[in-house]
Amino acid sequence: MLPQLWDGNQEGTLITLAAFWQEHRTLLMGVLFLLAFLALWRLWKFSFYPLLHPAEPKELPSWIPILGYHGYSFFNNSHALLSTAIAYFGNNGEPFAVTAFGATFYVITHPRQTVEVYKNTESLSFEEFLVNLMKYFGLSKDTLESVFHTPLPRDKPGFPNPDGLALGYFVRSMHHEQLFPGRKLDLLEQVMKDWFDQHLHLTTLRKLCAPYSSSTNEHFIEVPLTKWCSELFTRAGEVAYFGDTLQHIEPNMATVFLQYDDLSWQVLYQYPTVFSRTMHAAIGRMQGVFLQYFEVPQSERCKDAWFTKAIENECHALGINRQDMARFMTTVYWVVSTNTRKAAFWLLYYILKNPSWIATIREETKPAFGDNSAINLDYIHNHCPRLEQCWFETLRLSSNSASARVVTQDTVIGHHLMRKGNKILISYRFLHFNSAVFGDRVELFLPERFEGRVNVLTRGASWRPFGGGKTMCPGHFIAKRETLMFVAMVLQRFDLETPPCQAQAILEPDLGKPVLGLADCKVGQELLLRLTPRKS
């Protein structure tokens, strides 16, 4: 029990204090020592050190040495933490440092410096991040050594490798071959179009969505919007990349993937297995399905994308075992669907909440739809500017990625010295919410801000939904094509409503979870969507 320190008698109080000090002397000395140590450490770290090292980015002060006290804020809402830091440093556009979980991140907010970061592939590494990811997925040391450090012959059979790159770097050229405009991209898009075309009918949806639709009859179906888009896009992406073989092995691969993907932020934080058992169980199931997939002879696996067998052949040639191939393919499945599913539900959500766009897009896309369900994809690509503006605005509002680079040698960015071993973060959200670039009311869905300004706004250094430099996302063409064709088809075929009880329901981006692209919506939020076939 603490003594009562002030009873109006000054002498008595002093005596009581002295007695308290005598009794708890060791404890109080310890506390005083700790406070003195923290004060000195803080003074040194955030006042004297910056004076002695003016070239290094200033660090957001904290009271916890080494670990930094920003870990919780990083988890909870990294965007809010970075906003606080930007305000603390007077919004001066200079890089600053934040320590969380013992790692120091230099945060870049100025568009010009983002370009410097993307250009520097000598001393800023994306590969270290990839290697850590692959290790986390269980790829063996030997496989990683061959993949990243064994140059493939320049004259090898298969896809040409004139620069003699190791597979870990060569795979980027293979993604480009599959995903950049050309025949292979068109074929991929065609498969997705056929899949949506077959499944976007009331009768088919009733069967497909039975496990989660909340209500259905012969006139309509009600589905949870984010779940519905996620399932449909994952299934379409699966068929486009792997044909129907995976479906035969595990008809619910998409559902297992979504269980994993909801928790995939744990991978980015490299959570220990003991704290992420559900995520590990889902990924284990997916890897198991891919093991069975590779047991099916190639000749029996049809209608897959060019990339899928091409990369498998490269892995075989390098002697990579089946387990590691299965682990790697799981990551391919991940990148194919994790962002497009979110792009689809965010775009539909914003349109639903701004219903005047429904009529606009219907009218604009109508000429792309012939009488016998034929769809003119070229028309959607090139003659639907309003739909395209909605796409850009959705990406702007829902991007929550941060490009991460590991500093492998001391490096100067924008006159600031970045120390070896630390990480660099480019937060896209800050770039996309800069009202000096994107105009007023940046927090609102206003696709018209892109009208007549698409080139200015989406080709500058402030536009980064797909990252930048060498590692810029190669999937951006297919992501756009797939999402826009889907939204156009849904609007042409169905009337959309949210049930009256859901009129006030909203979806908000979860800015706390790290992602490689678009934000998910906050846990527990969902919006019911009623789809009623339109009378033609």
Ligand code: HEM
């Ligand atoms: C709206 C949809 C998408 C968004 C917002 C998105 C975003 C991103 C981002 C931010 C990165 C990291 C770039 C960096 O840090 O420099 C990335 C990388 C990547 N994305 Fe996407 N992505 C999308 C769709 C896709 C699709 C559909 C595919 C494949 C079919 C794909 C394949 C990849 C690959 C292979 C990489 C790694 C690139 C490399 O290391 O060179 N993405 N994506």
